[in-house]
Amino acid sequence: MQTKAVLRWVVLVVLWMATLQVSPAVAAADATTLEQAVILLQSKKFSDKSEAIKLLVEYGNPAVKGVLLALLESQLYHQQADQRLVIATPKEGGELFHDALSGEPLLAVTQEQLKKIAINNAMRSEIRSALAIMDLRHPEASTRLAAVTQMLDRPDADNAALLRPLLDKEEDSRVSEMMTMVIALANLLSEDRQLRKEAVETLDGSLHPAIRNGLVTLQQSTSDKAFAATISRVVANIDSKLQFYSFLENLFFGLSLGSVLVLAAIGLAITFGVMGVINMAHGELIMIGAYTTYAIQLLMPNQIGLSVVVAIPAAFLISGLVGIAIERGVIRFLYGRSLETLLATFGISLILQQTVRSIFSPLNRSVATPEWMSGAWEINSALSLTFNRLYIIIFCLLVFAALFVVLKRTTLGLQVRAVAQNRAMARAMGVRSEWVDAMTFGLGSGIAGIAGVALSQLTNVGPNLGQAYIIDSFMVVVFGGVGNLWGTLVSGMTLGVANKFLEPWAGAVLAKILVLLFIILFIQKRPRGLFPQQGRAAEG
Amino acid sequence: MKKMVLKNLVLSAAFAAAGICSTGAALAADTIKVGILHSLSGTMAISETTLKDTMLMLIEEQNKKGGLLGKKLEAVVVDPASNWPLFAEKARELLSQHQVAAIFGNWTSVSRKSVLPVVEELNGLLFYPVQYEGEESSKNVFxxxxxxxxxAIPAVDYLMNDIGVKRWVLAGTDYVYPRTTNKILEAYLKAKGVADKDIMINYTPFGHSDWQSIVSDIKKFGKAGMKTAVVSTINGDANVPFYKELGNQGVSAEEIPVVAFSVGEEELSGIDTKPLVGHLAAWNYFMSVEADANSQFIAAWKKFIKxxxxxxxxxxxxxxxxxNMWVKAVEKAGTTDSTxxxxxxxxxxxxxxxxxLSAMMPNHHITKPVLIGEIQGDGQFQVVWQTSGLVAxxxxxxxxxxxKDLISDWRAPLSCGNYNVKTGKCSGQNYE
Structure with missing residues (x-):
């Protein structure tokens, strides 16, 4: 079915190229094609619209490309009064309308007079293949590459025939390489044995799944044993490469999960690790950070990228202030009574959740992702790293480094460590321990807020955001060794990677259970975690 | 003088209070109470708060039309706080303390199972408005x-026949509704001749947010050269990171469409739907359906919720x-008595x-059309397929x-929710 459709387009495109230089009489005939297409496009039936797309491609005027693109982006409307096709392009504070075919701006048109032309998935892929064929001669190499890559999924002799003349003229090496692949893949199905053999050699080592599928199909259908053995050697070669990349991919997934865990836990490593406060409201401080991101985006709706950057210090401040308020208001009365602290902070976490529900509604809020954080960095067709995860790994390491510097190189850090090691002695040396307590708690809470900014890019921003991370955070801190920042980093990354390597094998639910079991056993053996605190302070 | 004024004030206030109380008491006797049992706090508040508001709107509209049996309807709202045992307690409170004529409520299956024994014991009426896994029929639940x-079944039919899907990923959250639905779907697919190796089943914990490996697995599973689709029973919240990951890893709806049973307009209103365009959902209603009743309902809702x-x-x-079925039934019976x-x-x-028109069937389920919609850039659905008639x-x-041997028919003389046609026995409510 699909090959047939593609064949039809190929013919149509070739026809169109021919009509470019023909007489007005033909053009007039085409005008009726266009009229017909415009009418069909406004039908309610998807089959009619699909027919309209074919007619549009057949008509082949350059304006058609704009119409098809608008259709794909769901920006194509029709005017109910006179059946004119209208393209709407978004601009600040509204939309700009212009006639789809002539391109003249329509200033008097309003949204109410228009009706959107809806399309479905089948039509989307039809439009994409039609556009790909049009894009083969695009001046931009990357566009040509995308167009050729799309053909990989539909290998057939017609596509190959279309590419062959273009191959010689192609200047960009990546595009010509991809063209060679498409032609070779089509050649796998050729009658000519020699051609098939050459194609297999060309395709050796290529990682694209369509190529592996093509090779496997050929191997199963061929009767020539020696040839089949050659193919299976090539396939094995591809498989070993794929395995290597899938290992790298898993490692990346693990590190990215690990960095999320570290981000969520590192604030806790300070409040719980250094101060010894079991803060059940830690998750809600993360949530406040995420809501800060949302609020900042509301304030700067047109600068999504900048708003995320601004949200980092803002979330630090707001979560930090809330943290200080919690410390001054509740926790300072409960030092040394860990059970009461646990219950009190649990109560605070419920209060904070319900407060957010009352202010922002119980519904999840939508936090936009900046353009530079969506999509993936495609290294090859077997390995691509998603940008949002990549940035979060980098961000996590930066936050860790900054925190490390604060604790090891600043006066505040010195005082924090002094109070943590020996409160009485620190006070005797003139450290205002109460002030240090508040600042430390504020610092830990602020870092939680920063984690919230990062999480707002990955998951739902809603009142329950914090609950999802509180258990994981404690797990990371306890496993890493209470009071040790390096421990938190190493344990977070270890747990992340372990989880991701277990997941494909055991499933998400079981992987989590196994990791938890492992931690329980580990704590039995080494109750102070990976990096236990040394010295007398640890005994206290 | 000042004292006098104060005294008068107190007296008049007391009178006023008494007046309010007496009218209140008079009202209470003349009203029909309707219980609303939806979580307004906790995890499920996200979905259930809207349903509470819907019920308040419907009751207000009914009162404007003159109430029911000449009496005004009065809503009794309780908050079971997403806490399953609390659902049972609150249901008991509604039925025995407030004497409500009917309860409209619940979202999750586990909360329904918790309320079930209470409504059966006190012979109440419960209207349950959410798609669920089936395998239940109670005298007291509609x-x-x-x-x-x-x-689920019509959605799979659509994918199989119209899209030509050959490989299936059944992905769900790890609890009763996805597990039962996937069991049914797996049996259905195998009956249609789908091989074991072409079905991938995956469960994730509630609120799962790290979808990297699973999406990567789905991607690999879908690259085997046969059309692949994901049938998703992933629960509300976890969907957002799931779809985000699909978008980031470049899985488009044209390559691998995802059809979801728990993603509706409300869930989409929390996310940017541009990367999701073309993914599918199966429901019995979409906001975008063009019908007079629908546009009236939408207008009324927007006005009510301001x-x-x-x-x-x-x-x-x-x-x-x-x-509306309950209102009609009460009018027909002339009483709110639950039997x-x-x-x-x-x-x-x-x-x-x-x-x-939707009708109540003898098995306490209703007839509905089944619609398949594609997600659009504006968070709405475009209907791409629908059943030719209503499905019971x-x-x-x-x-x-x-x-498969069980049928449910609550009409006399059978009056049984799980009559086994092979053994000819009614096994009572405790079928397992």
Missing amino acids: YTGAAPNQQ SDKRVTNDPMEAHYIGF AVQDAIIGIAVPNLTGG GDAWSDFLPGS
Whole structure:
């Protein structure tokens, strides 16, 4: 079915190229094609619209490309009064309308007079293949590459025939390489044995799944044993490469999960690790950070990228202030009574959740992702790293480094460590321990807020955001060794990677259970975690 | 002088208070109470708060039309706080303390299972508005949401016949509704000749947010050269990171469409839907359906909730149908007595919001059209396929070995929720 459709387009495109230089009489005939297409496009039936797309491609005027693109982006409307096709392009504070075919701006048109032309998935892929064929001669190499890559999924002799003349003229090496692949893949199905053999050699080592599928199909259908053995050697070669990349991919997934865990836990490593406060409201401080991101985006709706950057210090401040308020208001009365602290902070976490529900509604809020954080960095067709995860790994390491510097190189850090090691002695040396307590708690809470900014890019921003991370955070801190920042980093990354390597094998639910079991056993053996605190302070 | 004024004030205030009390008491005697049992706090508040508001709107509208049996309706709202045992307690409070005529409520199956013994013991009426896994039929419960044959099975049919899907990923959250639905779907697919190696089943914990490996697995599974689709019973919240990851890893709806049973307009209103365009959902109602009843309902809802941005969704329609059925049944029976209403309601048909009539079947499920919609850039759905007629809800799946012999018919003389046609026995409510 699909090959047939593609064949039809190929013919149509070739026809169109021919009509470019023909007489007005033909053009007039085409005008009726266009009229017909415009009418069909406004039908309610998807089959009619699909027919309209074919007619549009057949008509082949350059304006058609704009119409098809608008259709794909769901920006194509029709005017109910006179059946004119209208393209709407978004601009600040509204939309700009212009006639789809002539391109003249329509200033008097309003949204109410228009009706959107809806399309479905089948039509989307039809439009994409039609556009790909049009894009083969695009001046931009990357566009040509995308167009050729799309053909990989539909290998057939017609596509190959279309590419062959273009191959010689192609200047960009990546595009010509991809063209060679498409032609070779089509050649796998050729009658000519020699051609098939050459194609297999060309395709050796290529990682694209369509190529592996093509090779496997050929191997199963061929009767020539020696040839089949050659193919299976090539396939094995591809498989070993794929395995290597899938290992790298898993490692990346693990590190990215690990960095999320570290981000969520590192604030806790300070409040719980250094101060010894079991803060059940830690998750809600993360949530406040995420809501800060949302609020900042509301304030700067047109600068999504900048708003995320601004949200980092803002979330630090707001979560930090809330943290200080919690410390001054509740926790300072409960030092040394860990059970009461646990219950009190649990109560605070419920209060904070319900407060957010009352202010922002119980519904999840939508936090936009900046353009530079969506999509993936495609290294090859077997390995691509998603940008949002990549940035979060980098961000996590930066936050860790900054925190490390604060604790090891600043006066505040010195005082924090002094109070943590020996409160009485620190006070005797003139450290205002109460002030240090508040600042430390504020610092830990602020870092939680920063984690919230990062999480707002990955998951739902809603009142329950914090609950999802509180258990994981404690797990990371306890496993890493209470009071040790390096421990938190190493344990977070270890747990992340372990989880991701277990997941494909055991499933998400079981992987989590196994990791938890492992931690329980580990704590039995080494109750102070990976990096236990040394010295007398640890005994206290 | 000053003292006098104060005294007068106190006296008049007391009179006023007494006046309010007495009218209040008079009102209470003249009203029919309707219980609303939806979580307004906790995890499920995200979905259930809207349903509480829907019920308040429906009750207000009914009162404007003159109430029911000459009396005004009075809503009794309780908050079970997403806490399953608390659902049972609150249901008991509604039935025995407030004496409500009917309860509209619950979202999750586990909360329904918790309320079930209470409504059966006190002979109450419960209208349950959410799509669920089936395998249940109670004398006291009316299931106005979709059973699996009104949502999952038609969706799979659409993918198989219209899209030509050959490989299947059944992905769900790890709890009763996805597990049962996937069991039914797996049996159904195998009956249609799909091989074991072409079905991948995956469960994730509640609120799962790290979808990297799973999406990467789905991607690899879909690259085997045969058309692949994901049938998702992933629960509300976890969907956002799931779809985000799909978008980031470059899995488009044209390559691997995802059809979801728990993603509606409300869930989409929390996310940027541009990367999701073309993914599918199966429901019995979409906000975008063009019907007069629907546009009236949407206008009324926006006015009631005082926001132009709020959307309507499938469970809201289920409450709309359920409430109107109950009103009609009470009018037919002439009383709110639950046994009389149970008898009267079977066979009652009321308009649904997609331009047809939905009827209550003897198995306490209703007839509905099944629609498949594609997600659009504006967070709405575009209907791409629908069943030619209405589908009657099936309490007991025909594709599960234990339940295919069971039928449910609450009319006399059978009056049984799980009659085994092979053994000829009614096994009572405790079928397992």
